[in-house]
Amino acid sequence: xxxxxxxxxxxxxxxxxxxxxxxxxxxxxxxxxxxxxxxxxxxxxxxxxxxxxxxxxxxxxxxxxxxxxxxxxxxxxxxxxxxxxxxxxxxxxxxxxxxxxxxxxxxxxxxxxxxxxxxxxxxxxxxxxxxxxxxxxxxxxxxxxxxxxxxxxxxxxxxxxxxxxxxxxxxxxxxxxxxxxxxxxxxxxxxxxxxxxxxxxxxxxxxxxxxxx
Numbered sequence: 564x565x566x567x568x569x570x571x572x573x574x575x576x577x578x579x580x581x582x583x584x585x586x587x588x589x590x591x592x593x594x595x596x597x598x599x600x601x602x603x604x605x606x607x608x609x610x611x612x613x614x615x616x617x618x619x620x621x622x623x624x625x626x627x628x629x630x631x632x633x634x635x636x637x638x639x640x641x642x643x644x645x646x647x648x649x650x651x652x653x654x655x656x657x658x659x660x661x662x663x664x665x666x667x668x669x670x671x672x673x674x675x676x677x678x679x680x681x682x683x684x685x686x687x688x689x690x691x692x693x694x695x696x697x698x699x700x701x702x703x704x705x706x707x708x709x710x711x712x713x714x715x716x717x718x719x720x721x722x723x724x725x726x727x728x729x730x731x732x733x734x735x736x737x738x739x740x741x742x743x744x745x746x747x748x749x750x751x752x753x754x755x756x757x758x759x760x761x762x763x764x765x766x767x768x769x770x771x772x773x774x775x776x
Contacts, residue, residue: 564590564626564710566611566634566742571620573603573610580606584620586759590710593733593743593753598761604746605643607761608715611744612640624711638711639664643719645700649689653680656688657702666707674705677732678725693720701729704736712736714745726752 568586572579580603588594596604609615611622613635622634629637647656657671675681678698683691688699697720704712712733718726730752733743743753 564624564740564742566594566711566744567621567623567625568611569621571607571610571622572618573606573615574618575606575615579618581610581761588742588744588757590740590742591737591755593737593745593751593756595751595753595756595758596744596746596761597748597758599763602761602763604761605715608640608713608744608746609642611635612638612713614640634711637709638713639704639707639709641701641704641712641714641717643715645696646703647688647696647699650687652685652687653691653699654684656699657706660703661706664703664707664709670706671702674702677705678702678728694722694725697721698725698728701732704732710741712741712743712745714743716747717745718747718749718751 566588568584571581571584573581596607598604606615610617611634613633624634624637648659651659653675654671657674658668661668661671672681675684678701680695680698683695688696691699701717717729721729733753737743737753737755745751745753
């Protein structure tokens with residue numbers, strides 16, 4: 564399976580953010596989107612997730628599990644917000660995501676353990692620190708199987724130990740044949756990974772691909 568983006572143009576209001584962009588991410592690979600603020604990293608992630616209309620071009624999953632569903636429907640999207648319900652406990656939030664995303668409730672415990680949240684399971688999400696809320700938001704990646712993970716600054720609010728937990732979960736996903744596309748300003752420890760540098764008003768001739776550091 565592969566994520567294929569061809570001749571993509573995306574506009575936000577009167578501004579063209581991406582133009583003529585073509586990219587491909589293969590199964591078992593993390594594609595790291597880097598570049599200055601305003602280059603279109605978040606716009607690209609949201610467009611792949613189906614949250615923004617495309618001006619031109621196509622986004623497709625080759626050999627998709629469900630060819631009748633859109634790319635966004637077959638992906639996990641982790642944006643800047645954690646998407647938590649503060650009145651629900653840690654465990655209740657994770658169970659909500661499992662039910663909503665069609666996952667298995669027995670995977671909730673595994674997800675909480677991966678992000679070291681099992682001892683906080685009965686605590687309302689409102690009482691968590693920023694880093695704990697981010698880890699809880701990331702649990703949705705593990706409570707329902709999706710081959711494509713779309714992540715916008717996934718390490719925000721995470722300390723080094725928590726970043727290592729995230730990298731461990733992502734690398735396990737990649738080893739199983741998953742695909743990750745992540746916008747980031749910092750090293751994430753994802754392996755194998757390839758960096759793609761976005762520049763403002765990028766065209767196909769203004770692309771830089773290199774192995775991720």
